[in-house]
Amino acid sequence: MSKPTDLVQGTLDLLILRVIALEPMHGWAIGQRIKQMSGDVLQVGQGSLYPALHKLEQQGWIAAEWGESENNRRAKFYSLTRAGRKALEKEAAQWERLSAAISLIVKPT
Amino acid sequence: MRALQTLRLRLRSLFRRQRVESELDEELRYHVERLIEENVVRGMSADEARHAALREMGGLEQRKEECRDTRGWGWLEDLTWDVRFAVRTFRKSPVFAITVIASLALGIGVTTAVFSAVNAMLLRRLPYPDPDRLMWVAHEGRRLNNSTAAYGMQFDDWRRHARTLEDIAATAGAGAPILRGVGDPVHVGARRVSPTFFSMLGAPMLLGRGFLPEEEQPGREPVAVISHQFWQQRLGGDPHVVGRLLRLDDRDVRVVGVLAPSARIFVRGAVWLPLIIDPATVRGERQDWMDVLARLKPGVARETAEAELQTIKNRHAAGSAGILDGRVRLTRLEDFLVSDSRRLLLVLQGAVSLTLLIACVNVANLLLAHGTTRQRERAVLAALGAGRSRLVRQMLAESLVLASVAGGLGLLLALGLVRLSMALRPPSLFGTLANVATVDLDPSVLAFTTSASLLSALLFGFAPALRFSRPDLARSLKDGGGRGASSRHRTRSVFLVVQVALAMVLLVGAGLLVRSFVTLLHVETGYQPNSLLTFQLALPKARYPEHVDRARFQQQLLDTLRTVAGVERVAAATNVPFTGAGDLFFGTQTLKSRYGTDLNSPNVRVGLSSPGYFQAMGIALRQGRDFGEQDTSGAPPVVIVTESFARQVFPRGDPLGKTLPMPKFISKEPATIVGVVDDIAREAHRERKPELYLPFQQQWNEPGMTVVVRSAQGPAVLLPSLRRHLHSLDDRLVVENPMTMNARLAHSMGPRRFVLAMLGLLAAVAVVLAAGGVYGTIAYVVAQRTHEVGIRQALGARSSDVVRLFVGQGLRLGLGGVALGLIAAIALSRVIATLLFAITPTDPLTFASVAVLFTGLVWVSCWLPARRATRVPPVVALRQE
Numbered sequence: 004m005s006k007p008t009d010l011v012q013g014t015l016d017l018l019i020l021r022v023i024a025l026e027p028m029h030g031w032a033i034g035q036r037i038k039q040m041s042g043d044v045l046q047v048g049q050g051s052l053y054p055a056l057h058k059l060e061q062q063g064w065i066a067a068e069w070g071e072s073e074n075n076r077r078a079k080f081y082s083l084t085r086a087g088r089k090a091l092e093k094e095a096a097q098w099e100r101l102s103a104a105i106s107l108i109v110k111p112t
Numbered sequence: 113m114r115a116l117q118t119l120r121l122r123l124r125s126l127f128r129r130q131r132v133e134s135e136l137d138e139e140l141r142y143h144v145e146r147l148i149e150e151n152v153v154r155g156m157s158a159d160e161a162r163h164a165a166l167r168e169m170g171g172l173e174q175r176k177e178e179c180r181d182t183r184g185w186g187w188l189e190d191l192t193w194d195v196r197f198a199v200r201t202f203r204k205s206p207v208f209a210i211t212v213i214a215s216l217a218l219g220i221g222v223t224t225a226v227f228s229a230v231n232a233m234l235l236r237r238l239p240y241p242d243p244d245r246l247m248w249v250a251h252e253g254r255r256l257n258n259s260t261a262a263y264g265m266q267f268d269d270w271r272r273h274a275r276t277l278e279d280i281a282a283t284a285g286a287g288a289p290i291l292r293g294v295g296d297p298v299h300v301g302a303r304r305v306s307p308t309f310f311s312m313l314g315a316p317m318l319l320g321r322g323f324l325p326e327e328e329q330p331g332r333e334p335v336a337v338i339s340h341q342f343w344q345q346r347l348g349g350d351p352h353v354v355g356r357l358l359r360l361d362d363r364d365v366r367v368v369g370v371l372a373p374s375a376r377i378f379v380r381g382a383v384w385l386p387l388i389i390d391p392a393t394v395r396g397e398r399q400d401w402m403d404v405l406a407r408l409k410p411g412v413a414r415e416t417a418e419a420e421l422q423t424i425k426n427r428h429a430a431g432s433a434g435i436l437d438g439r440v441r442l443t444r445l446e447d448f449l450v451s452d453s454r455r456l457l458l459v460l461q462g463a464v465s466l467t468l469l470i471a472c473v474n475v476a477n478l479l480l481a482h483g484t485t486r487q488r489e490r491a492v493l494a495a496l497g498a499g500r501s502r503l504v505r506q507m508l509a510e511s512l513v514l515a516s517v518a519g520g521l522g523l524l525l526a527l528g529l530v531r532l533s534m535a536l537r538p539p540s541l542f543g544t545l546a547n548v549a550t551v552d553l554d555p556s557v558l559a560f561t562t563s564a565s566l567l568s569a570l571l572f573g574f575a576p577a578l579r580f581s582r583p584d585l586a587r588s589l590k591d592g593g594g595r596g597a598s599s600r601h602r603t604r605s606v607f608l609v610v611q612v613a614l615a616m617v618l619l620v621g622a623g624l625l626v627r628s629f630v631t632l633l634h635v636e637t638g639y640q641p642n643s644l645l646t647f648q649l650a651l652p653k654a655r656y657p658e659h660v661d662r663a664r665f666q667q668q669l670l671d672t673l674r675t676v677a678g679v680e681r682v683a684a685a686t687n688v689p690f691t692g693a694g695d696l697f698f699g700t701q702t703l704k705s706r707y708g709t710d711l712n713s714p715n716v717r718v719g720l721s722s723p724g725y726f727q728a729m730g731i732a733l734r735q736g737r738d739f740g741e742q743d744t745s746g747a748p749p750v751v752i753v754t755e756s757f758a759r760q761v762f763p764r765g766d767p768l769g770k771t772l773p774m775p776k777f778i779s780k781e782p783a784t785i786v787g788v789v790d791d792i793a794r795e796a797h798r799e800r801k802p803e804l805y806l807p808f809q810q811q812w813n814e815p816g817m818t819v820v821v822r823s824a825q826g827p828a829v830l831l832p833s834l835r836r837h838l839h840s841l842d843d844r845l846v847v848e849n850p851m852t853m854n855a856r857l858a859h860s861m862g863p864r865r866f867v868l869a870m871l872g873l874l875a876a877v878a879v880v881l882a883a884g885g886v887y888g889t890i891a892y893v894v895a896q897r898t899h900e901v902g903i904r905q906a907l908g909a910r911s912s913d914v915v916r917l918f919v920g921q922g923l924r925l926g927l928g929g930v931a932l933g934l935i936a937a938i939a940l941s942r943v944i945a946t947l948l949f950a951i952t953p954t955d956p957l958t959f960a961s962v963a964v965l966f967t968g969l970v971w972v973s974c975w976l977p978a979r980r981a982t983r984v985p986p987v988v989a990l991r992q993e
Contacts, residue, residue, distance in 0.1 A: 030139060031146045049147060049168040053140060054178035061182050063117040069135075072142070079139045084117070 015047065015055050017098055020083065020091040023065065027082035029072060030056060056081060064090050125183045136179055140172060190502070194509030201510065205482070209514070211888055212478050215881055216518030219471025221525025222877050223464045226870050227560055228530050240376075240445065241314040242407070245278070247414065248448040249404035249421065251438035263401055264393035266425055267306075270404070273424045276417040278409045281309040284402035286385055289361040290652075290846050294346055299848050301380055302360070304387035304402075310337070312407055313377055320354035320369030323386045330390040334365040340373040342382035358383070361652040362844075378449055379403075405445065418442045456867045459625075459944055463618055463874045470614045470878050472567075474885040477607040479511070481892040608889050609929040615882035616933025616966055617940055622868075622875035623958040624941060628949040629868055633861070635950075637689075638792035638800065640730030641857055645821045645830055646688055647850035649838075652815060659812035660745055665841070666808055666817065670722060672837045678825040683728040684808065687719030688818040689794045690856040691849075706773060707761055716757070717803045720812060725805075726789050728820050736768045736787030739807040749774065749783035749810055754791045757802035772804075779811065820853075827852060883969045890922045891977035902986040911982035918978035919971065926970025930963050937962075 022028065022036045033056075034047045059065045064087035072078040083091065125132045144165050151161035169175060202209035240246055249270075267282045274280065286302035307323040318340060327335055336358060338347070347353055357364045360383065371377075371384075387402065408417055422440045490503060656662045666684055673682045723739045726732075734755055743750050751772055758767040771782040783806070791800035808817070823830055827850060835847055851859075894901075901914055941953035951958070 029142070031143050034143075048170065049143070049165075050170040050175040050178075053143070053175055054182055057179045057182040061118055061121055063115070066117070076142065077138065078142050079135070 014098070015051070016059060017091070017094045018045070018047075019052075019055060019059060019081075020064065020087060020094065023081050024083050024088070024091055027068070027070070027080040029070075029078035029080050031078070032072075033081070059087070063087075122183065126188075132183075136176055140169075140175060144169060144172070190505065191509060194506045195513055197506065198510040198513045202513070208478065208482055211884060212475050212514050213518045213521065215471050215474045215478070215884060216515065217521035217525060218877050218881065219468050219474075220519060220522030221529065222873060223468045223471075224522065224526035224560065225529035226460060226464045226874060228526070243446045244444065245408040245410070246312070246445040247406045247408060247417070247442040248445045249280075249406050250441050250443065250448075264389060265395070267402055267404055268389055268394050269424050270406075270421055274406075274417070274420055276409055276412045276420045277406045279308050279312055279407040280404065281306045281312045281406075282387055282402040282404045283309055283379060284387055286383075289383070289650075290844070291346070291358060291360055291383075292362075293359045297844075297846060299846050300342065300346075300360070300382045302383040302385060303379060303381035304385045306387045306389075309405070310371070310375070310377075312405055313375075315375030315377055316372040317369045318372040320367070322369055327386040328389050330388050334363060335368045335386065336360075336365045337369040337371060337384040338367055339371050339382050339384070340375070343370045346382070362654045378445075406442065414442050414444075456864070456947060459621065459947065460867060460870055460874075462943075463621065463871055466614050466618050467874045467878050467881075470611055470618075470881045470885075473607050473611045473614070474881050474888075475514075477604055477611070477885055478888050480604055480607070481889065604889055605925050608886060608925050609932060611882050611885045612926055612929025612966060612970065613933035613936055615878040616930060616962060617937045618878040619875045619962045619965070620933070620937035620941065620958060621944060622871045623962055624944060624948055624951065624953065624955055625871060626868055627955065627958055628947070628951050629861075629864060631950045632864075635793060637857075638731060638790045639689075639853075641853040643822055643824055644729070644853035645823065645827050645834075645850065646691065646818055646853055646856065647831075647834075648691060648816060648818050648848040649845060650816045650848070651845070655842075655844075656815065659808075662812050662815065663745070663809045666722060668841055669819075669838065670724075672841060673819070673821065673834060676830070676833050676837055678830065679821055679823045681724060681728040681822040682819065683722045683725035684817045684819045685719055685721040685725045685729075685805075686817055687717065687721075687803075688729075688820060689792065689853075690860045691818045703761055703772070707770075717801065719803065719805050720808045720817075721752075721805045722808050725820070728822050729792075730822075731792060732790045734788045734790060735766075736785070738787060739805075739809075743807045744809050747810075749779045749781050750786045750807060751783040752787040752789055752805040753785055754789055754800075754803045756791045756800060757804065758785075758788045760802060879965075879969070882966075883973055886922065886926060886970050887973035887976065890918065890974045891980075893921070894918055894977045894981045898981055898984055901981045902984070902988070905982070906986045911979075914982045915975065915978045918981070919974040922974030922978075923967075923970060926974070927967065930966050930970070933966070934959060934963060 018037050019033060022033050022040070028036065030052055034049070034052050037045055037047055056065070056067075060067055060081070064084060065081045066084050068080050068082070069077055070080045147165035147168060148158075148161045151164050152158065156164060166172060264282075267280070270277070271280050283303055283305045286304045289300060289302050290297050291300045305323070307325050307328060310317070310322045317337070320337075322337060323335070326332065338353070338358075343349060343353060347356075350356065353367050353370060356367050358367060359365075365383075365385070406417065406421075408414070418440055421442075425440055493503065651662050651665060656665060670682050670684065673679060721739065723741065723743075726738055735758075736752070739750065739752065751774075753761075753767060753772075761767070762770065767785050767788060770785050772785065773782045774780075789805070791803070793800050821830065821834065831847070831850055838845060838847065904914060905911070937959065938954055945953045
């Protein structure tokens with residue numbers, strides 16, 4: 004397998020929002036889920052997840068709450084706020100357009 | 113919602129930092145632990161698993177820092193760091209920091225204190241309604257602020273006929289009647305006012321009412337309005353005071369009102385009585401002078417009203433000799449009240465600005481020098497990736513640290529100085545104005561200091577910041593400390609020259625004023641103020657109705673006092689200098705028509721004196737004789753004139769035996785001149801003006817007099833026995849205001865002394881700052897060139913050569929400053945010309961001594977650091993970067 008694909012800047016935010024749209028999740032789980040959902044293609048750098056989470060929290064798109072993790076330990080759970088949901092829709096639409104455009108160019112005709 | 117959440121998070125991270133940090137720690141630790149677990153599952157050992165996990169995280173601390181950055185307080189943390197860094201820097205070069213802080217604190221503190229005084233006196237508006245229409249009515253001829261306003265007759269005419277005025281009111285002294293029945297008998301300050309006086313000044317009543325128009329008619333029940341202070345302090349705030357009778361000079365006076373504490377009246381008084389306008393006053397037979405205030409009708413120009421009052425005066429004064437002859441003048445009351453001190457205060461304010469400017473230039477110069485020495489340090493920071501704005505911010509932080517420390521210290525200094533100045537403030541500071549204004553630190557002054565300190569922070573922080581934020585990296589790093597581009601040297605040289613010049617201007621101004629003050633103190637007064645005790649006495653009209661009664665008592669009194677042990681001479685007069693009593697004047701037009709000669713003053717001061725007064729005062733009798741026993745009320749009227757009067761009216765020929773026509777209220781017959789005495793100097797300006805003296809025995813309308821006692825004994829010993837002898841004649845009289853003549857003289861100089869002390873303080877600060885500035889700059893230049901000094905000395909230069917090199921360089925600049933300062937001082941000294949006494953604004957002595965002083969200061973300031981540089985062993989100097 005090649006090196007984990009470097010995430011295009013800004014896409015990490017989109018992925019996080021997307022993942023926690025399903026249910027509140029803590030940082031470790033978010034990383035795991037992204038990896039799993041992308042079929043192990045996308046791998047978030049272990050450390051870079053947290054600054055992104057804190058930034059989103061400061062922006063008011065996600066909110067944090069301490070809770071119990073699946074292995075009964077205290078963990079910080081992130082969930083989507085209403086503003087975050089709106090942002091997700093917008094970002095997702097934006098991504099659709101962008102990836103479609105890129106596909107048009109990159110795909111051999 | 114979102115904004116709220118953000119705000120909540122930011123505040124939380126700011127104020128509950130510990131908690132937020134521990135949460136961050138826990139969150140990341142959880143992640144690491146999961147990683148470790150995973151690694152262990154993959155078959156690593158515990159240790160391996162941990163290392164691998166941390167490696168994967170890419171450094172735990174860096175991640176934390178990235179998370180912290182998202183909180184948006186980066187700038188604050190940067191600022192904290194900048195401030196800490198600044199403090200460390202200043203600790204490393206304490207002399208620099210102390211000099212800067214001391215300069216600024218001195219500048220801010222001293223200027224704030226002086227500005228507070230100026231603000232209280234000049235800038236704060238007087239609390240009178242519609243001040244632009246409120247006028248002081250006076251007669252030209254004497255200095256406006258002392259001028260006799262008008263006689264009762266004129267006031268009455270004006271009130272009846274003036275069409276340009278909305279209102280006109282008058283006030284006159286009422287002596288100091290004795291209050292009995294409330295504690296010990298005391299003199300209370302009393303004034304008479306016309307009915308609309310209080311409303312014109314917007315002075316409200318707390319209790320009762322003001323005066324009614326009919327109360328100024330003679331023969332009505334005596335009524336009084338009392339001041340709030342008198343009510344509180346003397347009458348214990350009696351709630352039923354309205355209607356109460358007060359025993360004043362053996363007369364019952366009914367209280368009708370109490371002034372509100374907010375009432376600010378420009379003359380002091382405890383008891384206010386109605387100003388009675390009786391028929392004799394209206395006919396001009398009774399001389400009763402009063403201060404007149406007028407309120408113009410809206411839209412009426414000052415000049416129009418002035419012309420109208422002049423016309424009315426001319427029309428009605430025709431035929432009544434002895435009325436004030438000067439032209440009628442209106443002055444805004446506000447201007448009138450500050451006129452005396454206005455110019456002095458403005459000069460003071462100018463001096464304040466100059467001092468602050470010098471402080472700022474000083475600090476700018478020091479920071480500029482400091483900035484240059486640190487160019488290499490900045491270059492290193494820039495090379496390490498610090499952005500331009502980051503560098504500017506750091507320099508600004510340094511200035512802010514300095515400015516806030518200095519601002520705080522300055523404020524403390526100002527508070528102390530204001531306290532001190534209040535303590536030193538003479539009771540008569542700025543004359544009447546002291547009653548309406550108090551000096552304290554007020555918010556606008558605070559704003560002034562704050563902006564001054566912030567402005568200087570920007571001024572001296574930003575200029576160097578911009579200059580050095582673009583360091584030429586390669587050159588700076590190679591250069592090892594930036595041994596000055598010449599343009600920077602030039603800026604600092606200009607600063608130095610400007611600083612010296614400004615301080616010169618200030619010192620020349622202060623020097624001129626102080627010198628004229630000292631001259632003033634040593635002016636011959638025309639009398640002998642040493643060993644002279646004076647006190648005032650009023651003989652109530654109730655018990656001494658006629659002037660012969662008063663004269664008889666006076667003679668008895670003087671005879672009795674003469675027997676007191678240690679008393680050499682005793683006499684009495686109404687116009688003893690600085691007693692503020694008995695200022696009588698009359699016009700001189702009649703003299704012109706009679707003798708065809710003119711006096712240089714339209715009004716002549718007239719005083720009453722007892723036989724032996726001139727001898728007791730030490731006033732020389734030039735010609736003729738003093739008053740004597742023979743000059744009784746039945747004898748032909750006599751008058752004694754002063755020398756300048758004689759010289760001006762009788763330029764050729766003998767004044768003795770000539771007769772002078774007298775105003776109606778003084779005498780119907782002309783008085784014969786029997787003597788000529790020396791002129792005496794009165795008031796602060798000490799001009800000698802023509803005066804007349806009349807004997808008590810022949811005229812004595814007003815009940816007051818001042819007794820003068822010449823004795824080698826001090827007042828403490830003398831007063832009790834004087835009092836005892838007085839009370840053996842009449843135990844109901846009260847000795848008022850006993851003071852030695854020297855004390856009266858000093859007292860009269862109080863306000864001027866105070867202002868000069870302030871000015872002297874400013875000048876001293878300016879000189880210290882300028883000297884410090886020169887020293888700092890030269891010391892810096894020398895320090896920069898220590899290396900060069902080392903080379904020179906290694907090559908065989910003697911230390912005297914090196915010293916001469918630096919001193920020469922500094923002296924060139926310093927002399928430039930001195931020259932510039934002299935030119936500026938000559939230009940500016942014209943502003944204070946009217947404040948000077950007996951010296952010209954370009955007084956060579958002052959200018960020369962200030963120039964010499966500054967040259968000396970510059971020389972010392974250059975010599976000290978230069979000398980120190982030569983003491984550094986060449987080996988050390990050569991190694992120095």
